[in-house]
Amino acid sequence: MTLPDDALDRFLAKQVARGRMSAASWWVGRGGRLVSAGAVGATSSGDDAHGVHQTTPFDLASLTKALVTAPLLVLLEQEGIVDLQAPLSVLLDELQGTALGSRTLVSLATHTAGLAAWAPLYLRASGIDGTIAAIASMPLAAQPGDTLYSDLGYIVLGAALERAARSDLASLFDERIAGPLALERTGFAVGGRDLADAALTETGNDFERTLAGGEGAGYTWRERIPAGQVHDGNAHALCGVAGHAGLFGTAEEVARVAVELLQPRVLPLGERACSLLTRVVPPSDGRTVGLVVAARAGAARGVLPDEAPGHTGFTGTSLWLDPRDGGCFVLLTNRVHPRVPRDEFGPLRRAFHRLAACRAAGQ
Numbered sequence: 060m061t062l063p064d065d066a067l068d069r070f071l072a073k074q075v076a077r078g079r080m081s082a083a084s085w086w087v088g089r090g091g092r093l094v095s096a097g098a099v100g101a102t103s104s105g106d107d108a109h110g111v112h113q114t115t116p117f118d119l120a121s122l123t124k125a126l127v128t129a130p131l132l133v134l135l136e137q138e139g140i141v142d143l144q145a146p147l148s149v150l151l152d153e154l155q156g157t158a159l160g161s162r163t164l165v166s167l168a169t170h171t172a173g174l175a176a177w178a179p180l181y182l183r184a185s186g187i188d189g190t191i192a193a194i195a196s197m198p199l200a201a202q203p204g205d206t207l208y209s210d211l212g213y214i215v216l217g218a219a220l221e222r223a224a225r226s227d228l229a230s231l232f233d234e235r236i237a238g239p240l241a242l243e244r245t246g247f248a249v250g251g252r253d254l255a256d257a258a259l260t261e262t263g264n265d266f267e268r269t270l271a272g273g274e275g276a277g278y279t280w281r282e283r284i285p286a287g288q289v290h291d292g293n294a295h296a297l298c299g300v301a302g303h304a305g306l307f308g309t310a311e312e313v314a315r316v317a318v319e320l321l322q323p324r325v326l327p328l329g330e331r332a333c334s335l336l337t338r339v340v341p342p343s344d345g346r347t348v349g350l351v352v353a354a355r356a357g358a359a360r361g362v363l364p365d366e367a368p369g370h371t372g373f374t375g376t377s378l379w380l381d382p383r384d385g386g387c388f389v390l391l392t393n394r395v396h397p398r399v400p401r402d403e404f405g406p407l408r409r410a411f412h413r414l415a416a417c418r419a420a421g422q
Contacts, residue, residue: 066414067095074407075100079400080375080392082111082258085411086310089419090385091318096311102286103259104397116244116257116307117391118290120372123306124213126316127232129349131220132168133332134235141223143168143335150219151191159195164219166203167212169343173199174209179271181296182278187218190297206344210303214293217302229300239325240315245308248299254287254307258393260374266399267292290374290395304372310389317378318387320350320368337368337382353379358408362416363388377408381416388415 071083082100086093098115101108119126135141143165147154154160159174166172175197184193194211201207217228224231229247237246248254264280271278281295289295291304299305319326320336328336335348345355347368354365359379363369363386369379375394380387390411394404 065095065418067411067418068097068099070410070414071097072099074392078104079404079407080394081108081396082115082117083390083392084111084113084115084117084310085391085415086314086387086389087415087419088314088318088385088387089381091322094419095415098310102256105259109256111258113311114244114309116254116287116309117376117393118257118260118372118374119306119308119313119376119391120291120304120374121210122308122313122370122372122376122378123294123304124302125320125349125370125378126308126313127228127236127306128213128217128220128302129168129336129347130236130316130320130326130328131224131228131231132164132216133328133335133348134326135220135223136335137327137329137332141220147215147219150222151215153188153191154195157195158199159215162203164216165340165348167209167216167219168348169340169346170206170208170212171204171343171346172209172212173201173203173205173207174211174215175200176208177210177270177293179267179274180211180214180293182271182274185296187221187297190293191215191218204342206346210291210293213303214297214301220302227300228302232306236316236326240312240319242308242312242315245306245312245316247305248287248289248307252287252307257286257307258391259286259396260284260290260393261395261399262397264292266395308391310391313376313378313391314387314389317380317389318385321380321382321387322385337380338366350380357405359412360409362409362412371408375404377411379412381419384419386416386419388412388419390415 148160
């Protein structure tokens with residue numbers, strides 16, 4: 060159901076008209092009640108564009124961490140399958156004797172393991188085993204216990220969960236989260252899932268090619284990223300399924316998962332699991348298991364309560380939760396289409412959250 064003709068609709072339509080993205084979809088709720096939802100724009104800026112709808116999937120990028128890897132981690136811990144404090148080498152025995160092997164699952168989940176933020180792993184290894192070995196060979200980028208946001212940490216965390224549960228992340232998500240919540244358009248681009256109507260991302264891989272620099276010379280970069288193919292290069296190299304990126308979804312279904320993290324009605328998340336997901340875990344600086352509080356995030360700082368947990372995604376996606384009243388704010392865009400912009404997207408996210416919070420409060 061769409062609640063049209065409100066400030067959010069007008070604001071996002073204006074951003075599409077300005078070329079900030081070709082498509083946007085949103086869902087705002089409060090206490091389990093829908094306040095505003097809709098979609099504006101088209102799947103691309105090209106001649107083959109199609110109008111977007113609330114059922115249009117978007118590349119969720121790093122929301123994968125918050126919607127897949129973190130919930131699966133606390134569910135598996137709740138079942139006694141993993142120990143958050145055990146060294147990684149317990150699950151990944153090939154890491155014995157390495158610095159990475161002594162890190163814990165919870166340090167990866169809260170970005171306090173000291174791993175670098177990013178690296179073009181697809182230039183150094185293939186397959187998940189080779190990828191883990193490549194990460195283990197890298198020097199730490201921060202002191203253990205210090206907070207440094209890391210895609211690499213979540214790649215390793217996803218692999219550890221797969222090893223512990225003896226199943227791949229896509230299947231674990233489908234069985235433990237998507238299935239119980241009856242999600243129809245949210246999942247990884249595997250197993251015949253039809254994502255041909257997804258909003259497009261970057262036309263090619265110019266952004267990551269620039270980041271890789273000379274190391275990427277001679278690599279066959281993607282010149283085109285089809286609809287439904289993950290934008291992130293490391294996730295793409297892992298066949299579209301990884302702990303840090305790869306998930307696609309719609310705004311309403313993202314919200315369906317997100318509100319469960321705060322007030323579970325369907326998923327069997329106990330009190331400890333919910334606390335880990337939504338409250339800061341020391342010694343991290345503002346990090347929960349999978350999320351970050353508004354006080355440490357430019358997308359929501361000063362707009363939502365300091366302790367409100369949420370996450371953003373590089374492609375232009377975000378979700379935020381307000382623990383005071385069960386507020387849920389989801390914004391999905393393809394701001395990286397047709398190319399990754401130089402201007403900051405944070406101010407737009409803040410403006411969205413300001414309008415959404417007012418709408419949710421009935422102002």
